[in-house]
Amino acid sequence: MYEREVFALCLLTLVLFQSAASCDLRPVLAHVPKRLPAGYIISEGKKELTLEGCAAKPVAFTSNDPDFAVNTDGTIFTVRGLEITTKRFSVLVQDENGSDWRVDVILSCKDEASQKSGSASHKRAKRRWRPLPFSIFENDIPPFPKELEMIASDSSVNYTVHYRISGQGVDKDPIGLFILNRETGMLSVTGPVDRERNPKFDFIAQVFDAAGRETDQYLPITVNVEDKNDNAPEFIGLRFFTVEERCRAGTVIGQVNATDKDQPKTPHTFIKFTLQNATDMFSIDPFTGILTAKTNTLDREAQDKVYVEIEIRDMGGAPSGLFSRGTIVVNLTDVNDNPPTFKEKLYKAKVQENQENVLVTRIPVEDKDLINTPNWKALFSVTKGNESGNFRMETDPKTNEGLLYMIKGLDYEKTPLVKLEITARNEVPLIGSEQWMSVPLELSVGDEDEGPEFNPGILYLKVKENVANGTVIGTYKAVDPENKNSDSIKYYKMTDPGNWINVVENTGELKVANTIDRESPLVQKDMYNITIRAVDESKKTGKGMVIIQIEDVNDNMPVIPGKDLIMCSRGNTLSSILVEAVDMDKPPYSTPYIFELGADNDGRWKLKDTTDSSVVLEQASAMPNGIYSVPILVKDLQGFGEEQIVNVRVCSCEREDNGVGICGARSASSSLGSLGILALVLSGLFLLLLSLLLIFICSTKRDKLYISDDTGTGGMLLKSNTEAPGEEVKDGALMMIPGGEVVDGSLQSGLMESKNVTSASGRYGQQYFQGGGGVYNTTTQEFGTEKYYSSGRYDNNMYGNATMQKFSNAGTLDTWKTNGRYLDRKLAYFGEEEDGRYADDMLKTYGNEGMGSPAGSVGCCSIVGEQESMDFLNTLGPKFRPLADVCYTTNRTGN
Structure with a gap:
């Protein structure tokens, strides 16, 4: 059938091509005015457009120029007004066979003068060119150049002219494709043209006389390249x-x-x-x-x-x-069009009885769908034989095998052989007519020597609480599954939280060992559990559970849990308070309670608004603030109860919180209680002891310091007739008057500072600060690169990179100790460095300098004396004068 269709198609194509070969479609030539109005008819029913002489008939016409349109009868007309000199376009004719034919339409302008009068050519107002636009075929074969068309201007009648062309294909790419005989106007092409690269060429032709003047307007030339079937799809x-x-x-x-x-x-x-x-x-x-x-x-x-x-x-x-x-x-x-298939028609496996959570067997399957997709992944289920839920199926994600697990153990004596049916599915539904597949599996159960089994597994017993010890409340026996009897089985208790039950070893009888109390916290919802173990001769064991449901008896009386109550009173209004009682028994051995005032009631109180478990205690008359004891008799529904004392504290209301009055704050003595008062007394005693300890520590005297007698002075200040001690003695000497406060080289408010004195070979400075009721002397000395600063009271070393610690508000004793330490250090230093740079500080005896020295004293202190007066030292009194004589020394500058 297919070959016949191909043959018919080839035959039809051959006929069409033969018809096409017999059709000679020539261009439609028309002379039209230069100005064409809209709707102007170019041609009517041309045989070129009606495919006259062709086997097919036209059914549709299409113009490739939007300025022109074609009716169904082949009439060509203008769509809008336009002005032309020459015009060329094509009409695509589609025949009844579906083939397309192209017909070129070439328009040329009529001479305006001839349009008006129909006169000869010599009456034309404008000259024009000829011929009309033309076409060439692509990929033409050699030889080249080939003559295409001759162009001529009407001006050649009156002038000797020559022609020239320019533009695309002449002097623009592709250059030199077209050439023109300048004398004859013959246009030639020099080589083949590719329409797919250049579908047309637009250039101009010009005409000139012998003098080089242009004798006519230039002529636009369009060369259309006709297509050849030279490209395969x-x-x-x-x-x-x-x-x-x-x-x-x-x-x-x-x-x-x-x-x-x-x-x-x-x-x-x-x-x-x-x-x-x-x-x-x-x-x-x-x-x-x-x-x-x-x-x-x-x-x-x-x-x-x-x-x-x-x-x-x-x-x-x-x-x-x-x-x-x-x-x-x-x-x-892939789609899921292949179900998982089992490799065997029947699977067999074996498992021991009583085994749980074990892998029984693996079941392989095959699936032709794409691996590791939902179409391939298998899901297994036990569709028959698992009514008791003993089995579970899973899938191995790597092998896609089914894994059969045993969840609950089987009993060989009951089911020695289990028949199952395994069904395999995919994760997505199956497409097509295929069905899910199933396979039978026979599981053999292996026999084991099992321990005793209690029947039933859980025994329920009802027992009243407080039953007498030794009472037998039941018997719980186990059976050996092998011989179906209870001989030689012994029983032992495993769990009994309250040790309430004893188990008779040989018979399994359950006897009361201690009081059974329903209200015990060991009892949950009136039930108490114990577990029992049964052991046979082969030491196999079985376990059972006994649940004892305890029945209530009236063994508890109602009690008032909160016996200390607070009653808030408001002025003269009688106050009341709610009293509640509880009973651990259940009805009818508890609520509703009976409330009565005790026999010792003093008549100040009364009860009202009794409910099942509470009563309102109200004042019978106004009473002052204080604590009152109220006896209340509370009995349960069976009349079982006793009298209880309630302590009520009556107080004044300070405010209300959610409608309930709140008492005001009590005094310290009443609110703290005995323990609070004792705590306050102990705290006070502790603070007193701590204060005494601090006083004792602060008043303890310091140890006396040892003063060396190496200097021979015995620690006393001696008046010397020598010229003066050395500079180092002067600078280090201290003069402290109690009352002056100096901290880190700065003074308190109200201080005045004197000037420093500087000499050429070193810097010596002495400052006096006055304030706070005392005078404070500081001395700064600088020798070479070493700088020392002394002020107030010092402890520790001064020389040899040592640091001296400063104290303020020193007493007379501290001053003596400080000076003693200072002198000991310095004398020891002089003993080591007597030939050093501080040799001038050694005590020396000077001879008489003579009389009438024009220079006066050579000591530097004389200069100081001239600038600063020390007369104020005379006012210090006889006790301070020896000390002042030591502290005030004469500065001297040595060479």
Whole structure:
């Protein structure tokens, strides 16, 4: 059938081409005015447009120029007004067979003078060129150059002229393609032309006389390049497609696209698509290239990729057309069209009885769908034989095998053989007519020597609380599953939180060992649990549970839990308070309670508004603030109860909180209580002892310091007739008057500072600060790179990179100790460095300098004396004068 269709198509194509060969479609030539109004008819019913002499008849006309349109009868007219000199366009004629034919229309302008009067050419107002636009075929064959057309101007009648051309194809790319005989006006082409590169050429021709003057307007020349079928079709776009397997026939897979470089809308670009293989699986539309599934049996498991070869041929698939062939790839995606299949028809396995949470067996399956997808992954279930929930199925994610697990142990004596049915499914539904598959599995249960079994596994007993010890409340026996009897089985208690029950070892009797109390915290919802172990001769054990449901008796009386109550009174208003009682028994041994005032009631109180578990205690008359004891008799429904004392504190209301009065704050003595008062007394005693300890520490005297007698002075200040001690003695000597405060070289407010004195060989400074009722002397000495600063009272070393610690507000004793330490250090230093730079500080005896020395004293202190007066030292009194004589020394500068 397919071969017949191909033969008919080839025959039709041959007929069409023969008809086309017999048709001679020439251009439509028309002379029109230069100015064409809208609706101007160019031609009517030309035989060129009606395909006269051709086998086919025209059915549609299309103009490639938007300024012109064509009616269904072949009449050409203008769409809008325009002005032309020459005009060329094409009309595309479609015949009844679907073929397209192109007819060129060439318009030329009539002479305006002839249009008005119909006179001869010598009456023309304007000169014009001839001939009309023309065409050439691409890829023409040699030899070249080839003459194309002769151009001429009417001005050649009156002038000796020559012609010149310029523009595209002449002096612009492609240069030199067209040449012109300047004398004759013959236009020639020098080589083949490619229409796909240059579909037309536009240039101009000019005419000049012998003097080089242009004798006519330039002529625009258009050379249209006629197409030849010189390009084969080419594939473009996507060439990989995807479709699901088992898709319906007619499912669109995709569209194959192709193109042709030849002139559009001509037979040269009329492409036909043809499948070269896989014609049983796919089909393709010959003219749109849409690829569809031809069957619904596409199977990915048989072939997941299909390589389809397609031929594309122009000329509508005619044998003379050019063609190309290419391959497209159709990927078939997976669907779940294959169920998991079992490798065996029957599976067998074995398990020991009483085993739990063990892997019994592995069940392998096969699935042809894509691996590791939901279409391939298997889900297993036990569809028969698992009514008691003994088994569980899982899937091994790596092997896709089914794993059968035992959840609850089996009993060999009851079921020695278990028959199961295993069903395998996928994670997604199955597509197609296939069904899920199942397989039978026989599971053999192995026998074991089992321990005794209690029957029932949980024994329920009802017992009244407070039953007498030794009472037998029941018997709990176990049976050996092997011989079905209870002989030689012994019983032992495993758990009994309150040790309330004893188990008779040989008989399994349960006897009361201690008081059974329903109100015990060991009892939950009136039930008490114990567990019992049974042991046979082979030391196999079994376990059972006994749940004792305890029945209530009236063994508890109601009590008032809060016996210390606070009653808030408001002026003269009688106050009341709610009294509540509780009973650990259950009805009818508890509520409703009976409330009565005790026999010792003093008549100040009364009861009202009694409920099941509470009563309101109210003042019978106004009473002062204080604490009152109120006897209240509380009995349960059975009349079981006793009298209880309630302590009520009556106080004045300070404020209300949510409608309840709040008492004011009590005094310290009443609110703290005995323990609070004792704590306050102990705290006071502790503070007193701490104060005494601090006083004792602060008043303790310091240890006396040892003063060396190496100097021979015995520690006393001696008046010396020598000239003066050395400079170092002067600078280090201290004069402290109690009352002066100095901290880190600074004074308190109200201080006055004197000037420093500087000499050439070193810096010596002495400052006096007055304030706070005393005088403070500071001395700064600088020898070379060493600088010493002394002020107030010092302790520790001064010389040899040592640091002296400063104290303020020193007493007389501290001053003596400080000076003693200072002198000891300095004398020891002089003993080591007597030839050093401080040798001038040694005590020396000077001779008489003589009388009448014009220079006066050479000591530097004389200069100080001139600048600063020390007369204020005379006012210090006799006790301070020896000390002042030592502290005030004469500064001297040595060479």
